Amino acid sequence: xxxxxxxxxxxxxxxxxxxxxxxxxxxxxxxxLWREPxxxxxxxxxxxxxxxxxxxxSSLCRGGFLTGGSGLxxxxxxxDEAAELDAACLVLVVGGLPGVVPGEPLGDGVSRDxxxxxxxxxxxxxxxxxxxxxxxxxxxxxxxxxxxCADRAVLSTLKQALDLASPHPADxxxxxxxxxxxxxxxxxxxxIARAGAEGRVASxxxxxxxxxxxxxxxxxxAMMGDGVIGFTPLTEAVTATGYDGDIEVEIFNADxxxxxxxxxxxTMKERFTTLIAPALA
Amino acid sequence: xxxxxxxxxxxxxxxxxxxxxxxxxxxxxxxxLWREPxxxxxxxxxxxxxxxxxxxxSSLCRGGFLTGGSGLxxxxxxxDEAAELDAACLVLVVGGLPGVVPGEPLGDGVSRDxxxxxxxxxxxxxxxxxxxxxxxxxxxxxxxxxxxCADRAVLSTLKQALDLASPHPADxxxxxxxxxxxxxxxxxxxxIARAGAEGRVASxxxxxxxxxxxxxxxxxxAMMGDGVIGFTPLTEAVTATGYDGDIEVEIFNADxxxxxxxxxxxTMKERFTTLIAPALA
Numbered sequence: 001x002x003x004x005x006x007x008x009x010x011x012x013x014x015x016x017x018x019x020x021x022x023x024x025x026x027x028x029x030x031x032x033l034w035r036e037p038x039x040x041x042x043x044x045x046x047x048x049x050x051x052x053x054x055x056x057x058s059s060l061c062r063g064g065f066l067t068g069g070s071g072l073x074x075x076x077x078x079x080d081e082a083a084e085l086d087a088a089c090l091v092l093v094v095g096g097l098p099g100v101v102p103g104e105p106l107g108d109g110v111s112r113d114x115x116x117x118x119x120x121x122x123x124x125x126x127x128x129x130x131x132x133x134x135x136x137x138x139x140x141x142x143x144x145x146x147x148x149c150a151d152r153a154v155l156s157t158l159k160q161a162l163d164l165a166s167p168h169p170a171d172x173x174x175x176x177x178x179x180x181x182x183x184x185x186x187x188x189x190x191x192i193a194r195a196g197a198e199g200r201v202a203s204x205x206x207x208x209x210x211x212x213x214x215x216x217x218x219x220x221x222a223m224m225g226d227g228v229i230g231f232t233p234l235t236e237a238v239t240a241t242g243y244d245g246d247i248e249v250e251i252f253n254a255d256x257x258x259x260x261x262x263x264x265x266x267t268m269k270e271r272f273t274t275l276i277a278p279a280l281a
Numbered sequence: 282x283x284x285x286x287x288x289x290x291x292x293x294x295x296x297x298x299x300x301x302x303x304x305x306x307x308x309x310x311x312x313x314l315w316r317e318p319x320x321x322x323x324x325x326x327x328x329x330x331x332x333x334x335x336x337x338x339s340s341l342c343r344g345g346f347l348t349g350g351s352g353l354x355x356x357x358x359x360x361d362e363a364a365e366l367d368a369a370c371l372v373l374v375v376g377g378l379p380g381v382v383p384g385e386p387l388g389d390g391v392s393r394d395x396x397x398x399x400x401x402x403x404x405x406x407x408x409x410x411x412x413x414x415x416x417x418x419x420x421x422x423x424x425x426x427x428x429x430c431a432d433r434a435v436l437s438t439l440k441q442a443l444d445l446a447s448p449h450p451a452d453x454x455x456x457x458x459x460x461x462x463x464x465x466x467x468x469x470x471x472x473i474a475r476a477g478a479e480g481r482v483a484s485x486x487x488x489x490x491x492x493x494x495x496x497x498x499x500x501x502x503a504m505m506g507d508g509v510i511g512f513t514p515l516t517e518a519v520t521a522t523g524y525d526g527d528i529e530v531e532i533f534n535a536d537x538x539x540x541x542x543x544x545x546x547x548t549m550k551e552r553f554t555t556l557i558a559p560a561l562a
Contacts, residue, residue, distance in 0.1 A: 097509060103493050112511035114464070147428040149465035150492050150509040160467040183395070184430035186441040211431050212384050215496040228378060228431040230393035 003280070004272050005030035005058040007205070007250035008037060011261035016041035018261070020053050026265045030056040030246040033085060035078060047084050058246035059140065059176075059203050060087040066124035067095035067117040067154055075128050082137045088245060089140035089202040090132065091176055094121045096151040103151075103216065117154045122164060125173065133172045140202035141165055142176035145184075147217055158182050158191035165200055174202025177238055178250070180209055180221050183229045189237050196241020204238050205248045206231060206276055214254065221252045223264075224271040235279035247276065284561070285553050286311035286339040288486070288531035289318060292542035297322035299542075301334050307546045311337040311527040314366060316359060328365050339527035340421065340457075340484050341368040347405035348376035348398040348435055356409050363418045369526060370421035370483040371413065372457055375402045377432040384432075384497065398435045403445060406454065414453045421483035422446055423457035426465075428498055439463050439472035446481055455483025458519055459531070461490055461502050464510045470518050477522020485519050486529045487512060487557055495535065502533045504545075505552040516560035528557065 006028050008019045016037050023031055031050065038046045038060075050057055063078035065071050075092075082090040096102075097117055099110035111117065125139070132139050141161040144153035155161055158175060165173040175195055182188050195201045208227030213220040224231060249268050256264055287309050289300045297318050304312055312331065319327045319341075331338055344359035346352050356373075363371040377383075378398055380391035392398065406420070413420050422442040425434035436442055439456060446454040456476055463469050476482045489508030494501040505512060530549050537545055 100492060100509060106492055106507075106509070110509070112509060114511060115514065118467070145428070146426065146465040147494065147498070150490065156465050157467060163467075184427040184435075184437050186399070186438060186444075209431065211381060211387055213428065213498055217428070217494055217498065226387075228381060228387070228391070228393060230395060233396065 001027070001269065001273065001277065002029055003245070003247050004028055004269065005032055005056070005246040005248040006265065006268070007032035007059070007061070007248045009034055009061070010249055010251045010256065010268070011264055012257050014261050016046050017049060020049050020055060022261060022265055023055055024053055026269060028265070030058040032059045032061060032248045032250060033057055033087065034061045035081060038081065038085070043081055043084055047086070050085070056246060057085045057087040058248050060085055060090050062091040062093050063139070064092040065095035066121050068098045069120055072124060072127055075124070076131055079128065079132045079135055079137050083135040087137070089138045089174060091140050091142050091203065093142055093144065094153050094155045096149065096154060100151045102218065114154060121154065125164065125168070129168045129172050133169070138171060138202055139173045140176045141173065142178060143181055145181045157185055157187065158195065159187055162191060162195055162198065162200060170199040174200040176203040176205060177201060178205040178207065179229055179231060179234050180207040183209065183234060188234070192237040192241060196243065201238065201241055201243040203248060204243060204245065205250050206235070207249060207251055210253070219252050219254050221250070223251060223253070223256060223267055224249070224275045231275045232279045235276055239280050282308070282550065282554065282558065283310055284526070284528050285309055285550065286313055286337070286527040286529040287546065287549070288313035288340070288342070288529045289315055290342070291530055291532045291537065291549070292545055293538050295542050297327050298330060301330050301336060303542060303546055304336055305334055307550060309546070310335070311339040313340045313342060313529045313531060314338055314368065315342045316362060319362065319366070324362055324365055328367070331366070337527060338366045338368040339529050341366055341371050343372040343374050344420070345373040346376035347402050349379045350401055353405060353408055357412055360409065360413045360416055360418050364416040368418070370419045370455060372421050372423050372484065374423055374425065375434050375436045377430065377435060381432045383499065395435060402435065406445065406449070410449045410453050414450070419452060419483055420454045421457045422454065423459060424462055426462045438466055438468065439476065440468055443472060443476055443479065443481060451480040455481040457484045457486060458482060459486040459488065460510050460512060460515050461488040464490065464515060469515070473518040473522060477524065482519065482522055482524040484529060485524060485526065486531050487516070488530060488532055491534070500533050500535050502531070504532060504534070504537060504548055505530070505556045512556045513560045516557055520561050
């Protein structure tokens with residue numbers, strides 16, 4: 001239980017102070033923060049609040065969206081924020097095909113050149129990794145489920161994330177292992193082991209996959225146990241790498257967001273105890 | 282154009298005679314058949330109809346659904362049907378996690394053991410491959426997009442399909458390369474080349490991916506050019522393998538099904554000419 005971290009998007013209607021207080025009341029020792037609510041509360045105020053509460057910041061979400069060839073300035077700001085918050089990593093969601101807007105029909109000017117989009121991510125990382133390193137911030141490349149390849153992340157597998165990270169030192173660029181995004185991957189156990197051997201597991205996130213998927217597939221994430229994912233082998237594989245950092249629960253789900261956040265935290269703790277914790281031994 | 286094949290599900294409201302007549306009127310030389318409409322028209326009658334029309338049967342869809350540990354009897358029947366139709370291959374959609382029903386909420390008795398489900402497919406293939414070989418039928422393993430891993434196919438990548446096929450002779454067990462299912466895969470070019478080197482490309486299917494995905498993600502397939510996929514590099518890669526068989530267009534899409542099938546065929550021919558044919562040289 002001491003490794004459980006609340007990603008604040010799971011309790012999306014809570015402000016930063018609400019979420020920090022929720023963690024305190026439920027005995028949760030770490031939090032994954034998002035830039036937008038942090039900006040709302042103020043960066044310095046958030047840094048002080050979490051420090052005073054004794055919470056670890058397991059990640060800051062998120063930088064990225066690099067495939068369009070711009071966005072470096074905003075990513076540098078995100079790195080600065082991660083530094084001020086003393087976040088264990090800055091999560092990067094790299095972006096989809098240029099011109100493809102999540103949730104909107106395709107317009108003119110959409111690129112279908114996946115290879116070029118992927119190359120642009122590697123180029124942007126060349127710029128950002130040294131900047132992050134100077135500020136003591138670790139970048140965490142997050143492969144997203146292939147159903148988001150067009151609009152959110154051309155980074156689709158753990159292998160691809162590790163290949164992309166490989167030119168950079170492991171303490172500068174790591175990867176996110178998120179069960180929702182990678183559970184289906186036939187190579188996932190080899191690649192988790194490789195991530196461990198290379199010292200690149202920057203974050204472990206647990207979250208289930210709804211079935212059937214909802215109309216907006218972005219909201220297809222679910223509380224552990226409410227979907228199709230078997231958590232034991234994945235958690236055992238991450239444990240075998242030696243990863244002993246925080247384990248975040250990040251859920252985008254209309255029903256979870258509509259529920260009382262305190263009930264969500266109680267359920268989260270219970271599911272973590274029954275479905276995740278036994279495989280951490 | 283001589284390699285263009287109409288998968289009959291693209292013009293789903295057409296019966297077998299309608300589809301055969303549509304191919305004749307539009308100068309299409311090959312057809313991909315489905316077992317249900319074939320049964321409706323009669324197996325022997327269908328075999329005679331397509332033979333008399335001079336159509337090649339580029340595939341029969343479909344066998345599979347092997348993860349539950351049953352279904353072998355029905356797959357043997359599908360093999361017999363493919364033999365009688367002289368189909369170039371029998372497409373196998375291997376099935377999802379046992380107990381997960383497409384489109385329905387999770388009930389009790391759902392298995393989350395993905396590894397076991399995958400092992401069961403390999404075991405079933407041991408049974409079916411020799412039976413198919415005796416009847417001159419080639420099995421074609423179809424990796425499906427990972428968003429269907431839970432409910433339709435635990436076979437998610439071309440690499441996994443080739444690994445699964447590898448114990449069997451290439452003329453007995455091949456793979457389907459379907460742009461919709463594999464376009465996002467960072468390994469896809471290496472694996473298409475491997476499929477070529479191993480002589481296992483049994484079918485090339487072209488179909489786009491809608492954006493955003495519709496409520497039923499099964500219907501996320503689209504006419505080439507109406508989605509996010511860049512067809513040129515994929516088609517060039519398949520061409521480079523030496524594959525010179527038929528190229529099927531298989532579209533599950535509510536708007537395509539609602540449209541006049543003759544209009545769909547006219548559009549299909551035009552898009553094949555502009556988006557696919559130039560990369561076949």
